[in-house]
Amino acid sequence: MEKLKQKIMRCTKEDIVRAIAIYAVVAFLLVFLVCPLCTLFVKAFQNKDGAFVGFAQFIKYFQSKSLIQSISHTFFVAIMSTIISVTLAFFFSYALSRKNVPCKGFFQYIGMIPIFAPTMLLGIALIYLFGNKGIFTALGLKVALYGKVGIIIAESIYCFPVATTILMVAFSAADNRLYEAADTMGTSTLRKMLTITIPNVKYGLISALFVAFTYSFTDFGAPSVVGGNYNVLATDVYKQVVGQQNFNMGAVVGIILLFPAVLSFVVDRITNQKQSAAINSKSVPYQIKPDKKSDALATAFCICITLVMVIFFAVALFASLIKLWPYNLTFTISNYDLTKIASGSGFTAFKNSILISLITAVLGTIVTFVGAYMIEKNQKFKTSRRIAYFLSITPLAIPGTVIGLSFIMFFNASQFNIPFMDGYALQNPFHGMYGTIWILILANMIHFYSVPFSTATTSLKRLDKEFETVSESLAVPFYRTLGKVTLPLCLPAICEMWVYFFVNSLVTVSAVVFLASPTAPIASVIIVSMEGAGQTAPAVAMCMLLLFINLFVRLVYEAIRGRSNKKK
Template identity: 95%
Template sequence: MHCTKEDVIRAIAIYAVVVFLFVFLVCPLCTLFVKAFQNKEGAFVGFAQFIKYFQSKSLIQSISHTFFIAIMSTIISVTLAFFFSYALSRKNVPCKRLFQYIGMIPIFAPTMLLGIALIYLFGNKGIFTALGLQVALYGKVGIIIAESIYCFPVATTILMVAFSAADNRLYEAAETMGTSTLRKMMTITIPNVKYGLISALFVAFTYSFTDFGAPSVVGGNYNVLATDVYKQVVGQQNFNMGAVVGIILLFPAVLSFVVDRITNQKQSAAINSKSVPYQIKPDKKSDALATAFCICITLVMVVFFAVALFASLIKLWPYNLTFTISNYDLTKVASGSGFTAFKNSILISLITAVLGTIVTFVGAYMIEKNQKFGASRKTAYFLSITPLAIPGTVIGLSFIMFFNASQFNIPFLEGYVLQNPFHGIYGTIWIIVLANMIHFYSVPFSTAMTSLKRLDKEFETVSESLAVPFYRTLRKVTLPLCLPAICEMWVYFFVNSLVTVSAVVFLASPTAPIASVIIVSMEGAGQTAPAVAMCMLLLFINLLVRLLYEGIKVYWNKKKRVGVSRG
């Protein structure tokens, strides 16, 4: 069989992606699973660690706490997101884009900020507490409120897409038959968005089930699995028990992933070429109620972040409300490592965004536009969507266990060891970059796949018939057409890498501190105002990056419309 230069390049590209995902996804996860079935000395003990875990009342209590928090947060966040998305999609609400953008703000902030803002509002010296509104903040109530706000934007994004897929013909037929508004909601609207609703429920459940940031701030003595695994690994250096908790955290996430994949496929199948876009009809009463609801939601968001901003600009809450910007002097916080941590976080996010975008796009291109190496393409696709099912906490755990080991014992070959060639990056920023790339890999990969699927396959066919190398077509045609999607991928990697804590809390070290982990330490040490200031800086940077991207997108769309009109 003749092998051309292009085949060699294709093979190198697809195998490089497979090797990358195998080494930095499969190998760490295998290490985590092996640790769960070993004792501290490395001897195989079967399910002894699991039995020990489930015999501990406090640890069993953590599981019940985690499920309770996740269920309550999911119900609250998805219910609010459902009506918020419905109002923006189906009612004449003014300033829709503004409401939507404000509702998305929690995505751009560390989850610790939500917990800290709650303390300023409902803590012992909080604003509403001083006004007589008593809330048992520390414990399940505080975590549920913080997680509900954290999950709200994610659920809203999913439901907005679901509502956009409505077929107006069904509503016209219902109106012709005199169907009431409530019945239309129950028989048309909810069945139409049921797959999106199920997806939102499972995604919100996974987010709240595995989050570390909010419970670490307002959890108090109310233990959940995410904080338990941190205490086991960082506090007690019990990696084996940490691996057990990591596997327990993995099960709900995997279930959520499977359901999400099934519902997404069914939702896509429900949209056809004959569908008519939904037409919003004026209704003063319902439009006014929808607007009022959107105002209430956005006011809550504004109050949360306005209070946090105010707290970062005063000397000492609530005793000295003098204006100051000293909290933003990062050189004087966290024992002088605040500025280094902040600088590292930006650097890590930039590197993650660049490398992550390149790797995911190349992987998606080789899977979608390459007709050769079928087995490798299927393997690459499976590995590419797998990170979506793995919580950040589990990725962080698996990374610390894999990279911390200088060598591995080879099973059944006593006395033989395998040296770990990647041990050298432990304790550096590169282990955090790799963890972020794996943690956030699947969503940008899906974005790239969607963008590539929209391109006409004739581009590759014509290029082949004219003997034009595929990499030239990629550079001249594919990349320019996919540029908006590539920018979206870059922004996604950057924004999430800057504020994530669940994966990197295990990987940050004194030699490579990062902002999100330093914030947890500062808040725990009582340096709340500087912690808020650092949170706000991260939020401002993410908002600035997103606004720049939105501005570029508007420019592209305007340029495209001008090109079409001239054509």
């Protein structure tokens, strides 16, 4: 006790601020990440009445043929789309980083478009292209769209941007001296590729594979549109939970969805560490040597990819602007009349979506940055920092579907029974958020927590770690240095985090599909329900609106970044 007293006496005002900040972040993650997940686990072992039934729900699940089928379907689709998207992304990023391709920025941006729109849009565009009355079908290109083919195409496009982003980073980390050494020894191009290039991007490649796999394994949007009768786990969860309100079975499927995601997360962590160890500051950046034939080939490939993207989104735009596909192709903008759709709540939903994205972006950026700052720039609170770090990167392994499920279970309960204390229960203080936009904001903050957190951590790591020491020696409190030096220096990263939160919150479906309520409808969920009611054109129009807003936000961000770069 005396020791504790001394310890407290030794705390400075700053220490108390730091303590509050770090404990607040840990508490935030414990309450909104760990608690909901625990609720999910508990639910999986209960029946509808809340009695403990052990593995009964799991056994029931594995006895159902159709549900078992979903597992193999999901694996098949995820593996195929992973292979396709990563292969394409590999050559795309190779062409952009290692070949003399003109208009690189343009190609890169077009390749990024899919992340700015809800995945339903990809599915719907596919129907317009390859459906029974699709444009390509009319030209004689017939594919059995509904089912695995459609899902694989849509997921491949969906995963392409993220795989490209990872691989671009991997390719940019090459050491030119290796290539020069190989050239002096007269090494062939193929041998250079096999012995230098591929080993060099190996970890990026593994990381891209696993991230793409997780994305396609857990996506809900595309299968819900072009899946037909081809059931996958994500749509199963939706059917169980939204269709039949069977939360316990939903929890079981959610836990099954967690396995590959956690696995890929672990692999990603390991490879990440190795990747950073492979590069050193002495490396010389790669010098592109012009080579007419391969440069032309690379350019042609980039054009092809870009063309596919452009076709997809052009078709979607077209679909949103005509009266009735395929029989009445007159131009109309009535599909964009938000007051007419979704029982009149279209406009509210759209407004809510933007509001939610804005709030998520602001709060998310603050929380992740404060978290990263306290973990990175702090000497004390070792254990708390370690816990905070672990919890901060965990959301990367949690599919949105699982977050949505665990949130609905956690927030819906008005009280939790305390074990061994019959008759007493813990009131759930967060129950009031159920049905408001705050539950959606929190879900988005948790769902997209890890990437901005890593962005913040990386940018903080890049700063001289002695800034804080110098400030301390000058008796300047840390928050002053944070405001005067650290924040201004991290501003580009902070903008990037903000945009990431905003863009993703606007288009996400997987988590929020379980959480949107009559009092707080949101655009992406309205799109799902409109699509489910066969109102394809207004659904596309809504998708396009979200896409435009995201593109606008991104362009503003790029403009700001471009200007600040010039200033330097």
